[in-house]
Amino acid sequence: MKFILNVAEKPSVAKAIMKYLSNGRAENVGGRSKFNPVYEFDYNLQGEHVKMRVxxxxxxxxxxxxxxxxxxxxxxxxxxxxxxxxxxMISSDKNDIVKNLQECSRGIDILALWLDCDREGENIAFEVVDIVTKATQLRPNNIKRAVFSALTKVDIENAIQNLEYPKQELSESVDARMELDLRLGAIFTRLQTLRLRNASPFLANQPLISWGPCQFPTLGFVVKRQLEILNFKPEQYWTLDMKVNRGANKTAEFSWSRARLFDFTSTLVLYEKCIEAGQAEIVSIEKNEKNKCRPYPLSTISFQKLVSSKLKIDSDESMKIAEKLYNNGLISYPRTETDFFKTTINLKNLIESQAESGDWGDYSRRLLDGDFKWPKAGQHDDNSHPPIHPVKLATRQDLNGKEWQIYELVTRHFLACCSLDAKGFETVVIAQMGGETFEAKGLQVVELNFLEIYPYMKWSENELPIFNDGEVFVPNELMMNEHTTQPPPLLSESDLISLMDKSGIGTDATIHQHIKTIQDRKYAEKTPNQLFKPTQLGMALVQGYANMGARIHEPELRAKTEKGMNEVAARNKSRQELIRETLGEMEDVYRFVVDRFNMLSDAVKNLITAPLQSNNQITCYKCGESGHYANNCTSTRPPLSIRAVNENQAAPQQGQNACFKCGKPGHFANACTEDKNKTNKQAKTGKKKVCELCGVEGRHPKGSTCEHAKRKKPANK
Known part of the structure; x- marks a missing residue:
């Protein structure tokens, strides 16, 4: 009788294998590792009676x-x-596991590897192969690989009956990554730690100032956004907004086709033309069918972004919970790049397993009764796992709070994928007034379809009043409104995951780890609103490398390495070749950094010690108070005007506005009580403004060095 040793990546997976293959007839024979029991039972493998050891x-x-x-x-x-x-080397805490494997290997004929079906799992598989083949002789053809995506009876039985061979190239790509991370992490961490301890008293007792080839580009994204906020220069702009009331509760809001203008005088001229026209005319009414598309099947990256943005659970925790749900046989393998279902998967059987749910059972039965539609196909396939989906029904009573939230999200997303698009009609009304065009849109949702089961996406109805083509009307409100451009927000976790994924930093299985690392290293932290901002140390490190011209905080170097690892996995490049190329390039970077390390030291001194003393000198441009930046402003006071008031008017006090019509502080132009005819007359006489800084009359000439000219140049839109 043949002996087959089955080795799983975790005790919970081994238990599932034993449960489904032995039908409850397995014997626990102990083992050398307390937490890794050994099970034995008889099994029929492809018509042959064998002894299974798990x-x-x-x-x-x-x-x-x-x-x-x-x-x-x-x-x-x-x-x-x-x-x-x-x-x-064998990890010191894994000696019992190694001894357990060595004892289990004695007398076996076949080794069946049940490690997770991804690159990391393949690398662990070859660690097991190394240990087992040193304990017993096995021919290469007798080392097999079980391929599975979920811990269900069907998946496990199918995997044992269709064993494949492990893929050395996948393991080699992981070994390449491990060696590069070890060498480069040690090199730059030692350099930073040893030299920066003397740069600031703040770091004198710092045990480690770590550097990692993935964590620093991740930190770089956070710092870049913070700098965009700090360096943001607000600009004033104006819009024309029209409202029309029809009946008690029906109002149509028309937006201006020009969207916005950054020149006050030009906007005022156009506004006056509309006022002089006195009435508007409907020139076009279009009513078209419009669909809201259901989501694509769920890949790991999409899962992390969705959970972070909708459930407010960070990516590291969400992956741990998903892993637990997978180990309990409730969802499929949660590490996958695939975002389409292959036709070999029986999706209706998966939907049928949810038909008894008290939360979405009725909807599931409707899909089975005719509303089912095959999910949309994305463009990504890792050739290992399907998209994340439920494989077994669970209830609220079976899981704790966050576990249920994630299981519910995975299930609702899967059901939404198998549903019809939402349908509606969009009405677009175009009006003209004084030569200017305005547009109002309304939506009437006819069929919710997938939106009925998917609360993570909204499609709001906005019903318009009835208008007739060619109709002439007088707007109830036509305002020239002033606004101020706002800085971009701090990065959310979903934003950060998107940037990392787009730039090739990390993989679907490691992105969440790098985000956690920059927090653990105290390089970045989350605000109460769950947005990322760098700490002073994180800011100083990135700024220092940027000052010297080193690019090790930018994504290109790591993205190139990740691409190389993909080539190793695809057998297009050897592990040694990738390591040689990457280390050669990084050695040049290292020498560049060493020659200019004083710039990093200076940045640490300036950005760690100075802000601690001068933070109160920071002034928020919104409320005018010191001690914080505008993106962290919680004041309910109206914003300061950034536009210079007329020379003969008093400057606005903190927290007050300067009206763009009369120049007086304390109110917006919409509430201005000055004589409008006086303002209109001034605009019509063509009287040109004189710049209070340089004395130029009218528009500044091209190439002007005046600060007003620079400030008023609109950014690229």
Whole structure:
């Protein structure tokens, strides 16, 4: 009788394998590891009677480390780490697991690997192969790989009956990443830590000032957005807004076709033309069918963004919860790049499993009764796992709060994918007044379809009053409103995940880890609104590298390495070739940084110590109070006007506005009580403004160095 050793990545997976393959007839035979039991039972594999032995590891069994003495900071120079010998060693806390594997390997004929079906799982699989083949001799053809996406009876039975072979190239890509991260992380961490401890008393007792090839580009995104906010220069602009009332509760709001103008005089002239016209005319009414598209099937990146934005659960925690749901057999494998379902998956069976739910059972049955539509196909396929979907019914009583929230989101998203698009009619009314065009839109939702089951997306109805083509009317309100441009908001976790994914920083399985790392290292933190901002140390590090011209905080270098790892996984490049190329490039970067390290030290001194003393000198441009920036402003006071008032008017006090019509502080132009005819007359006489800074009459000439001219140049839109 053949003996088959089945090794899973976690004890919970081993337990599921034992449960579904033994039909409850397995025997727990103990084992050398307390937390990794060994099960044995008889099984029929492809018509042959075999003895199955099932056990597990707990993630990686080995670590990649420098050999002695290169792991000692005081024994070798930093430069030696580029070529210092490294080795994979058994982790000190995994000795019992290794002994367990060695004992379980005795007398086996086949090794079946049940590690997670991704690159990391493949790397762990070859760690297991290394341990097992040192304990017993196995022919390469007798080392097999189970391929599965969910811990269900169907998936597990299908996997054991269709064993494949492990893929060395996937493991090699992970080994390449581990070696590069080890070398580069150690090199730049030692450099930063040893040299920056002397740069500031704040860092004198800092045990580690770490650097990582993924964590620094991640931090770079956070710092870049913060700098965009701090360097933002607000500009004043004007809009024309029209409202028409029809009946007690029906109001149509018309938006201006020009959207906005940054020149007050030009806007005022157009506004006066509308006022002189006195009435508007409907020139076009269009009513078209409009659909709201259902979502694409759920990949890991989309899952993390959705959970972060809608459930306010951070990506690291959400992945841990998803992993737990997967291990309990409730959802499919949560690490996948795939966003389309292959036709080999029976989606109706998955929907049928949800038909008894008290929350969405009725909707599920409607899909089965004829409302089902095959999900849209995305463009990504990792050739390993389907999109994330539910595989078993769970209830609120089965799970705790956040577990239920995530299970509910996965299930509702899956059902929405299998639904029809929402349908409605959009009405667009075009009006003209004084040569200016205005537009109002209204929506009438006819069929909710997927929106009925999917509360994470809205399609708001906005019913318009009835208008007739060619109708002439007098607006109830026509205002020239002044506004101020606003800085971009701090990054949300969903924003950060999108930037990392787009720039190739990390993978679907590691992005959440890098986001957690920059928080653990105290380089970035979350505001009460769950938005990211850099700490002073994080800001100083990125600013220092930027000042010297080094690009190790930007995404291009790491994205290039990630691309190289994909080439290794696809057998288009060897592991050694990727490592040689990357280390060669980074050695040049290292020497560049060492030659200019004083710039990093200066940035640390300036941005860590100085702001602690001068923070109260920071002034918010909105409310005029000191001690905070505008993006953190909580004041309910009206914003300060940024437009210079007329020379003969008093400057506005803190918290007050300067009216653009009369120049007096304390009110908006919409509430101005000055004689409008006087203002109109001044505009019509063509009297040109004189710049109070340089004395130029009218518009500043091209190339003017005047600060007013620079400030009023609109940004690229």
């Amino acid at each position: 056990t597990s590891v707990q993630g990686h069994v080995m670590n990649m480390e420098f050999v002695e003495p290169y792991n000692n900071w005081k024994s070798v120079s930093i430069e030696e780490l580029f070529t210092a010998p490294i080795q994979k």
